[in-house]
Amino acid sequence: MNLSLLILIPLLTAILLLLLRNAAQVKWVALAGSALQLILAFVLLYTFHQQRIEGNTAQMLFETTYNWFPSWGISFHLGVDGISVAMILLTAFVVIAGVLVSWNVTKMTKEFFFMLILLSLGAYGFFISLDLFILFFFLEIAVIPKYLLIGIWGSGKKEYSANKLALMLMGGSALVLVGLLGTYFSGGVHSFDLLKLAQLQIPVQTQMICFPLLFVGFGVFTALFPFHTWVPDGHSSAPTAGSMFLAGISMKLGGYGCLRIATFLMPQAAKEYATIIIVLSVIAILYGAFATMMQKDLKYINAYSSISHCGFVLLGIGMLTKTAITGAVLQMVSHGLMTALFFAIIGMIYERTHTRQVREMSGLLKKMPFVITLLFIVGLCSLGLPGLSGFVAEMTVFVGSWQHPDTFSRTATVLACLSIVVTAVYILRAVTKIAMGPLTESFDQLKDAAWNEKLAAIILLAAILAVGLAPNWLINLVSPGAEIIMQKMQ
């Protein structure tokens, strides 16, 4: 399996999109491209699994290296482990769903899908790169599509949100950059290669400087408290597919980076800073949850809840046990799928009712049973109902966190557990208000989901169920990766 296909296919799709003139063609090409991505992701999963079964125990599989700026020690080095494969699958799912729900975009259709595909390109590239430079390259490549998606196709105070998002994310990546440079020079080999750097013992002093830079930098992407404020505004102003991508993929870039780069390369510092990370993530979990409770706009609700949910990712990483890290990755996948579906549904509701204010909606279950049923399911997933992905992820994080016997970690875990009540409160308040109760009269004529929306929702739901009902395949995929990170810790 040649990993560069994962970059090439979105790239070719994007180029092809630029050449097309007709909006209908654009849509189908984008759909075909994203379907191809999904197929490719499955092929990757299969071949990866096959390789593992055959006993290939290398940390990274399918490694490919092309020369690129050799004088800087940069190479186009690609490779995947289970964690990356999981993230790639997530991306593929979200992308195809995102394309499907955007079927009705009429304003600058070509540009819209171009941006979507470009964004997916950035995500794939990020997840498969083993060279810090190209990783950073792909991290930043995704910033502008996000900005334009929000700014051009968004709603509400979109310019403000787009600006805030772009600037804060750039701020995060600026810190990442400095951290990367520090790593680059401290290693003594002047190489950006992740695997080469991993073999070195980076001096603890450098670790103590670079780790916070990297962690906070990536943390901005994944809504680390208090750098999360781009999340609510950004998500709520973005068009549906934009929010899906933002929350489903983009926020995961941060978590992945925290894990793959910060924690993996600098285990000593990770240990030293674990307390702070745990405190911040617990704050994010609870504070995000409580703040969500007070929101009235559906997108804000989901955005704030994302802060809370991404807190679990960081908590898992901060806890530094194999189970917790596995849980963090699971939570990334789960949250990605779930929040993408949530945003897709919010989009569907908004498209019909033209409002996102919870209090203006009531009894919609009567008029659009499909959409609202999914809203229920995704809400339940969000509050961690067994059988859906959220449960698996959260429980793994909890169990992993509990493996620390000290009172501090225990307290943190207990506090984090408490959030599931708050989650239940805000999810149910919103969902029941929208779905149940007497039907608002003005919504008498609403139609249920169209084929594209149904397909998008079902694709995501299938993924959520696949994780929620049979989690072991995913855990077996992910945990060797977590194992390696933990081995470095010793």
Added chain:
Amino acid sequence: MPNTTLILLIILLPLAGFVMLGIYGRKFFRNTSGVIATSLLLLSTALAFYTAYGYFFKYGKTGGVYQKLVPLKYTWLQFSPGLSIDMGIIIDPISVMMLVVVTFVSLMVHVFSLGYMKGDERFPTYYAFLGLFTFSMLGLVVSSNIFQIYFFWELVGVSSFLLIGYHYDKPSAVAACKKAFIVTRFADVGFLIGILVLSYSSGTLDFNTLIATLTSPQTNEYKNAIAASFLGISALTWGLVLVFIGAAGKSAMFPLHIWLPDAMEGPTPVSALIHAATMVVAGVFLVARLFPVFAIVVPSALNLVAYVGAFSALFAAVIACTQTDIKRVLAYSTMSQIGYMMFALGVSKYGGENGLGYTASMFHLFTHAMFKALLFLGAGAVIHFVHSNEMKDMGGLRKLMPITHLTFLIGCLAIAGVPPFAGFFSKEEILLAAYQHNQSIYWIALIISALTAFYMFRLYFQIFWNKEHHPHGEHHGEGGLSMMMPLVLLAIGAAVAGFIPFGHFVSSDGTRLDTGFHLQFSIAPVALCLAGIFIAMRLYKKQNAMPQKLAASLKGFYKAAYHKFYIDEVYHFITKKIIFNLIGRPAAWFDKYIVDGLVNATGNGTEDFSATIKKFQSGKVQSYAIYFLAGAIGLALLFIYIWK
């Protein structure tokens, strides 16, 4: 040996019904869905009985002791070596008993609903939800892994939520389902943390291993669990108490009971199934499941169980005396009866004769399922008939609904503990157990049994006697066969279930326990119970002014009881005023004005700063030159004199 496939079928058939009806019901099975679901469940029930027969009479016993069999164990989610969520089946007396109870009551409800819910718009959805619930409940009772039980625990919670909120366009139903979910969810956090504590203490999540490890004093895990302490209480105690919080939430123990009365917003058959016979006893079941650990290792936690149970039972009984909504009366009575079961467990010890409370509790669980389901379904029939839940709209129905009347009366007698109905036997054992181990609880229990008789017959008389009923509008009889048949079947159950030698099958350590009938001991409770019935008859058989007078004379107390001792208001205050206003609002405010404000302030500050320094770009070329020279000189000074 148990047939794994058959047991799996018991559990999975309702699930199949859910999936099929949930996805295709609205399209293809609009009218047939009830029949489909009922027949699936009938099959399931039959299999459950078959399994029970097999277990109790054929293969269950080895050396006179009922074994815990684990015919199926599938690792569903592996956390770390030794720590995994297994989806498995455990077959032991209580799980088999629960299989029977759940499938049977569920079947009755399914059948009853065929008539009760006829013509409802979302008929298929209703049966789908029932299927989901039954599946979850069955999954719960056979759980072999503590996390598996949590898994189904949550599913049970959500299906309960769905069923309570079945009439989703009614705001009160929406509020009730939300409340039920959130309150139990809150308790579940306790359960979850408890699981974490126990799992860490024992290093496993598997019930059998967990119990084995924690009850044998020589293992390291046991020593560590006892030694590790937090706030002066051992980790194990914490774990069990937390698990009990979860159990208390599901089983509506004080103070987590507030959801149960509101849950009566659901369709009445649902109340019968979930909020009387099955789900609410999940808490009792959970404590029973972990009973060896409770009883052997941490008796203090068990004491807590006993007192919470006893208090809840009394508390609910008092409130039940004042309620006017028949379903609410039944709800409080349920709470009271579950309190009974709880404290029965609480006063029990492990093994042999001392384990009487355990057996009694399970026995009461069993009989209670019969008569409470019967009462609820009867109430359902009444409500179906008069289209109201309020007692004041009823009265004199005995002639109009003879079958209902009769079966309801049997139910009332059973719950009141009048011999020889089922309730009498189970209560008798409970009282005996309490008398043996905890006298104070015994006295409370006696009072409760009188109260029970009183409020049940208050209900009975107000519905079926009291004033004459003047039906208005069309009149559609008692409901068809589908509604009457379950009533009759359950009534038979309520009448005769007491004669089952329960101790032979279910006991704390699996050995045979002979429970005798002690005449002298029964006198007091039966007398109290008859007194209660008598008072109720005096007050409510004929319409008169005495109840009002009585209520007036009790004034404050009556009012407080009528308002359920203002527990709801306290909760309301805590959630709305404290959590929302003191945590949620400040958090949102902090986010908007401080965190976000700081970000915006950075931006604005930069812009403002930029506006202030713009005057340096004055357009005056001479100023530029001065800055130029000043810059050069400044740098020169810096590097010559300061930064060498």
Added chain:
Amino acid sequence: MTGATIIFYLLAALTLVSGLLAVTTRMIFRAAIYLLFCLIGIAGIYFWLQYQFIAAVQIVVYVGGIVVLIIFSIFLTQQAGEKLPKQNLGRQLYSMLAVFCGLALALVQLAQYEFVITDGKPVEPTVANIGKQMLGVDNGGYALPFEIVSILLLAALVGCIVIALKSKTETA
């Protein structure tokens, strides 16, 4: 105290005083004349240093060229008798401060630095030597800079013509 010394100090005084007056007097024409004296004073110092060639160039280019150019431009742009506008006090103070600091710094640095003196053979700055080296190509010949300056002058010329010819194109 030799005559040369006295002459030097006189020249120095002439240069500095007229330089100062050139930048402070408010009569623009007088300023030009003071500038002239100042430049002549510098030329005098060159003479005093026995660098006759450069002194001559100084007088020819500066006195003969630049100052005349300046005076012409003064005539073109301003009535000669008018007093110059006054600079505001703040600017003057800041300027003085900056200049004073700069001067102090420069003087201190110059004074404390011990210059080394070459041990090479002196080269007489005669016109012949200068001419030879100016047009030489190697051994430190200055032919290339010379050419650069010529291009520069050409470019300056072109530029001046375009800019100054503006009125002509306007009328045309």
Added chain:
Amino acid sequence: MNDFLTLMKPELALTGIIFLLLFIKIGKGMGNERLLLLIQVLLLLNFLTGFFFNKPGSLFDGMYLTSGLIVLQKNILNLAVYLISLLFANWFKKSQHMPEFFILMLAALLGMFFLISSGNLLMFFLSLELATIPVAAMANFDLDKKRSSEGAMKMILSSAFSSGIMLFGISLIYGATGTISFTEIPLQLHGSTLEVLAFIFFFSAFAFKLSIVPFHLWTADVYEGSPMAATSFLSVVSKGTVAFIFLSVLYKVFLPLQMLWYNLLVIVSIATMVIGNLFALRQQNIKRFLAFSSIAQVGFILVGISGSSIQGTSSVVFFILVYVFSNLAAFAVADAIASKTDAEEIDDYRGMYKTNPFLSWVLALALFSLAGIPPTAGFFGKLFLLTAGASKGSYLFIIIAALNMIISLYYYLRVIRAVFMEKNENPIEKITIEPSTKLALVFCSAGIVLIGLLSWIYDYIESLA
């Protein structure tokens, strides 16, 4: 003699073109369009010949140096000038003094070539003046605009003043070392305080040319007043040149003072980035905006220069190459709009995407490249600068630099926002652009996208450095 021809080929070619233009002007003259075409062809040839018959060497007793890198730098400048001749075709065709403009521009370019090749302080000074004085005249080429002559006045006076300061510094260096040759100066420098003073005075001229804070104040005014072609020449070619020579002056001539200039660079580069960005933040006029943004860019160049010599050199040269494409494209779009509609304010650009998608995309690409967003080459350019600068290990410096990228992104996005997002009742009308300009814009865009991705370009530069 043969050596002379090959080594000085770029200068000789330029001189030839200058004189050809001069003769044409003096002679019967030519229509603007034909002449422009001729010039474009000549410049293209000039650019292309830059790639052949090159070899390193020195002439005139070391006054004139050349090497592969220097030739490359000259080629970059040639390319920039060629692009200018294409990109500003609109303005050139309208201009009454086009041949003179080109004479001056090429004379300045010639000065820049000598500047890059200069081997002693005298050559340095003379070519610097040659590179400056004609530009001041060019700045005044919008003859009927007040602002143009105001800008030119500011430029010539400031540059004369800066020359004075620089010369004072040079005279002290001469006094202290006894030589003006670049090869001998480092042998005589000992780091005394007088040398520090002299160096800083000398440095201030570079700072002036590169618009380093606090020597930058003329920049925006001159950029705004000048015709767009002159502005872009000033901001791209002139800056690039000075950066090139700055590299070799620092790395070679003032190597003994490395500690000094490293610290100096850290201070001024931080100041430059911050001030440039802060001023750019609130500009409305697109030229002023680009002026301040280019000041901030210089701050980044300084970060790169502060690094070690090979990586510093190659990253700076690479960045200038990128900068040529990005900045010229941005200026060209602004010019295309300004010359048709007189719109120079950013607010006038609102809703432009509807009417002029091509120009909008080019502008967006250029600005993204300036902001350093991948996949544009600006990303690589900035990253290499930062990496080179980080080699000295001062994290704070790099953090400040990186944070400045955020501020700069903010104001670049302001333009993007106006163009793509904001609604406008009357957006700029549809602008038809000259085919040659369009071609050049496409070429610039391709360059912006590809220069970074094709790593051999950088490798080639590094191999020369």
Added chain:
Amino acid sequence: MIQPGLYHILFISAALFFIGVYGFFTRRNLVTMLMSVELILNSVNLNFIAFNKYLWFDKMDGLFFSIFIIAIAAAEAAVAIAIIINLYRSHKSIDVEQAEELRY
């Protein structure tokens, strides 16, 4: 009064330099500013000549430097005056403070 030497000339030149700088800072008339520039350049010339005479008499670098400076000064002055005249045409003034349209 002591025998004048290198330092004397250097002091004079430094003083002259800063006199020129002062003039440049404070004269509002563009032509007089140009005159100040000439003073600055002259002081530099003086420096070069002095160094050449007293220190580095083995070569004539300083001398040549000053010759070229003079040439450059002339060219610069010519262009500057052309620009000033142009400015005068459009602004009707050569007061530097009248030419402050470009700012902020």
